[in-house]
Amino acid sequence: MTDATEEIPEVDYVEGSGIPIRGNDIDTDQIIPARFMKVVTFDGLGEFAFFDLRFDDEDNQKDHPMNEERFQDANVMVVNNNFGCGSSREHAPQALMRWGIDAIIGEGFAEIFAGNCLALGIPTVTADHETINALQQWVEDNPDKEIEVDVAAETVRYGGNEISVSVDDAQRQALVEGIWDTTALMKANRNAIEETAANLPYLDQTRSDVEADD
Amino acid sequence: MSNGTLYDKVWDRHKVTTLPNGQDQLFVGLHLIHEVTSPQAFGMLKERGLEVARPDLTHATVDHIVPTANQDRPYADDAAERMMAELEENVRDAGIEFSDPTTGNQGIVHVIGPEQGITQPGKTIVCGDSHTSTHGAFGALAFGIGTSQIRDVLATQTIAMEKQKVRKIEVNGELGEGVEAKDIILEIIRRLGTEGGVGYVYEYAGEAIENLGMEGRMSICNMSIEGGARAGYVNPDETTYEWLEATDYFQENPEKFEELKPYWESIRSDEDAEYDDVVEIDASELDPVVTWGTTPGQGIGIDDPIPEPESLADDKVDTARRAQKHMRVEPGETMNGYEIDVAFLGSCTNARLPDLRRAARIVKGREVDDDVRAFVVPGSQRVQQAAKEEGLKDVFEAAGFEWRNAGCSMCLGMNEDQLEGDEACASSSNRNFVGRQGSKDGRTVLMNPRMVAAAAITGEVSDVRDLKEVNLA
Numbered sequence: 210m211t212d213a214t215e216e217i218p219e220v221d222y223v224e225g226s227g228i229p230i231r232g233n234d235i236d237t238d239q240i241i242p243a244r245f246m247k248v249v250t251f252d253g254l255g256e257f258a259f260f261d262l263r264f265d266d267e268d269n270q271k272d273h274p275m276n277e278e279r280f281q282d283a284n285v286m287v288v289n290n291n292f293g294c295g296s297s298r299e300h301a302p303q304a305l306m307r308w309g310i311d312a313i314i315g316e317g318f319a320e321i322f323a324g325n326c327l328a329l330g331i332p333t334v335t336a337d338h339e340t341i342n343a344l345q346q347w348v349e350d351n352p353d354k355e356i357e358v359d360v361a362a363e364t365v366r367y368g369g370n371e372i373s374v375s376v377d378d379a380q381r382q383a384l385v386e387g388i389w390d391t392t393a394l395m396k397a398n399r400n401a402i403e404e405t406a407a408n409l410p411y412l413d414q415t416r417s418d419v420e421a422d423d
Numbered sequence: 424m425s426n427g428t429l430y431d432k433v434w435d436r437h438k439v440t441t442l443p444n445g446q447d448q449l450f451v452g453l454h455l456i457h458e459v460t461s462p463q464a465f466g467m468l469k470e471r472g473l474e475v476a477r478p479d480l481t482h483a484t485v486d487h488i489v490p491t492a493n494q495d496r497p498y499a500d501d502a503a504e505r506m507m508a509e510l511e512e513n514v515r516d517a518g519i520e521f522s523d524p525t526t527g528n529q530g531i532v533h534v535i536g537p538e539q540g541i542t543q544p545g546k547t548i549v550c551g552d553s554h555t556s557t558h559g560a561f562g563a564l565a566f567g568i569g570t571s572q573i574r575d576v577l578a579t580q581t582i583a584m585e586k587q588k589v590r591k592i593e594v595n596g597e598l599g600e601g602v603e604a605k606d607i608i609l610e611i612i613r614r615l616g617t618e619g620g621v622g623y624v625y626e627y628a629g630e631a632i633e634n635l636g637m638e639g640r641m642s643i644c645n646m647s648i649e650g651g652a653r654a655g656y657v658n659p660d661e662t663t664y665e666w667l668e669a670t671d672y673f674q675e676n677p678e679k680f681e682e683l684k685p686y687w688e689s690i691r692s693d694e695d696a697e698y699d700d701v702v703e704i705d706a707s708e709l710d711p712v713v714t715w716g717t718t719p720g721q722g723i724g725i726d727d728p729i730p731e732p733e734s735l736a737d738d739k740v741d742t743a744r745r746a747q748k749h750m751r752v753e754p755g756e757t758m759n760g761y762e763i764d765v766a767f768l769g770s771c772t773n774a775r776l777p778d779l780r781r782a783a784r785i786v787k788g789r790e791v792d793d794d795v796r797a798f799v800v801p802g803s804q805r806v807q808q809a810a811k812e813e814g815l816k817d818v819f820e821a822a823g824f825e826w827r828n829a830g831c832s833m834c835l836g837m838n839e840d841q842l843e844g845d846e847a848c849a850s851s852s853n854r855n856f857v858g859r860q861g862s863k864d865g866r867t868v869l870m871n872p873r874m875v876a877a878a879a880i881t882g883e884v885s886d887v888r889d890l891k892e893v894n895l896a
Contacts (some may be wrong), residue, residue, distance in 0.1 A: 299569035328571030
């Protein structure tokens with residue numbers, strides 16, 4: 210049970226300025242091209258986020274919000290539908306997080322991508338197409354203004370507006386209560402784990418090298 | 424909510440408890456690891472002073488970065504060498520079995536698990552790779568996971584997940600000539616959309632699925648993730664058991680086969696199981712399917728017109744416009760005759776022995792088009808060896824294909840096998856995303872293995888039914 214005392218921050222609220230990334234079906238190959246995954250740590254991935262959309266063959270900057278001066282301090286990304294589809298690579302949310310993103314508001318997220326974000330304490334909250342479009346436009350017009358993502362209340366406030374957003378129940382609870390890092394949570398259940406394993410017919414039940422309790 | 428499905432039953436058997444965050448904690452029966460997504464997880468484990476809980480339920484291979492040409496160590500690519508060395512150190516320290524290239528068992532993680540018999544019905548299987556859904560072909564619950572989850576599994580042999588809905592996809596009717604499993608799954612994704620499966624696992628059923636061999640079922644389950652589903656599976660049956668009985672594991676432990684069979688039977692979906700959704704597809708209506716765009720959902724029959732973006736659902740219009748610009752295709756055209764520069768026969772979707780056999784029947788006695796770079800990358804060293812013994816290697820080489828060593832290769836371009844510039848590739852792999860094959864201007868057309876063979880020969884996307892098949896024997 211000792212690990213359960215590890216400090217995991219509560220993420221019930223994120224505020225900061227926004228950056229719009231437009232387009233449906235943005236896959237994780239776009240978010241972090243495979244060639245940048247030839248690394249054994251996630252350090253330094255931030256500079257490669259959306260690399261091929263941001264730079265041409267000569268490494269000149271292309272037209273992309275992440276290259277624009279006005280969005281450099283943004284930490285709330287506003288995206289469209291099916292964001293993060295494709296590969297399960299955690300390198301994708303790691304790259305966005307290391308670029309500076311703390312929360313993502315969108316029309317919809319691919320399952321594994323949202324799960325990977327949760328494991329990093331990044332909320333992925335959703336709203337409908339019109340709402341997101343309006344927010345993206347507002348961010349374009351107000352790059353330096355604050356957006357408040359209230360995970361607990363499932364609302365987003367910006368420029369005097371308050372919109373309802375959806376946060377997956379388990380995600381909300383995990384973020385708000387600071388229980389999104391599941392290793393410690395799950396390790397605490399070692400007896401129940403052993404019990405479950407003991408009832409699985411395909412496991413060799415003669416195994417006796419179960420370590421002493423931590 | 425679903426009830427009485429394989430998903431419900433296997434989930435219940437593996438559920439440890441419900442966590443305070445509302446997710447279920449599931450025991451993991453098999454954890455497959457490879458060099459790209461695991462080193463960071465081992466790093467996190469070390470940081471926390473934790474050990475690998477069940478090295479006996481963990482199995483490693485190297486696939487994404489392994490060179491398919493010169494495999495002498497150290498690898499020519501320093502980054503690849505570092506990743507390989509890191510994996511070697513991690514598995515050695517933890518005592519994890521490793522199908523490395525010197526064993527003759529190395530290959531793509533989703534090819535070697537089934538091959539060695541460690542992929543079994545009723546297991547929960549996870550791996551830091553979205554195509555882990557492949558193992559569902561055996562009636563396993565198999566999920567692709569991220570690196571933080573790999574850390575969880577290494578530390579606890581469990582994973583936190585929310586239970587999902589189950590959609591039964593019933594594929595009835597008989598497949599026509601030249602049409603195969605790959606076409607079924609491309610059609611499913613086209614119809615239901617790339618995000619149609621979000622919140623679901625897919626149960627594939629119906630006579631067309633039952634009539635497939637294990638390799639075809641694997642091709643279908645493999646691409647469940649392309650349809651947005653977190654997993655896909657087929658109920659185990661005699662076809663499954665035949666495959667299992669022939670694997671190393673059950674050859675070495677024949678008593679296990681009889682011992683486990685009742686469990687496998689027990690986890691099959693009940694006749695009166697309840698599903699959250701049911702979709703029916705008539706396999707006899709299908710032609711070979713090819714993609715015209717940059718998502719796997721943008722597919723059409725070989726002679727069908729490329730759609731007008733405006734004719735698609737509102738949220739697909741923009742994606743389709745961008746895709747058509749990238750691929751340089753026009754609405755109304757067909758993909759038949761689309762010129763290609765590269766033909767890639769490989770990947771965890773279609774690099775198994777029957778895939779190579781079918782392709783070889785098209786290739787034999789013909790020559791690869793002068794302007795095409797064509798190569799075959801077997802899914803594993805065992806496939807490579809078996810194909811060589813059967814003479815398939817000779818068939819491919821005689822036609823002008825390059826014959827390579829096992830790995831992921833040009834599916835995602837993490838080794839030296841990459842598209843250059845705006846090359847167009849006929850590919851048996853699973854993703855046609857922009858940049859996927861190593862060049863951001865590269866153009867990928869997904870299709871079944873025989874269609875790749877046909878494209879290699881003609882130099883353009885072609886209807887394989889127009890090429891006579893040759894008997895290999």
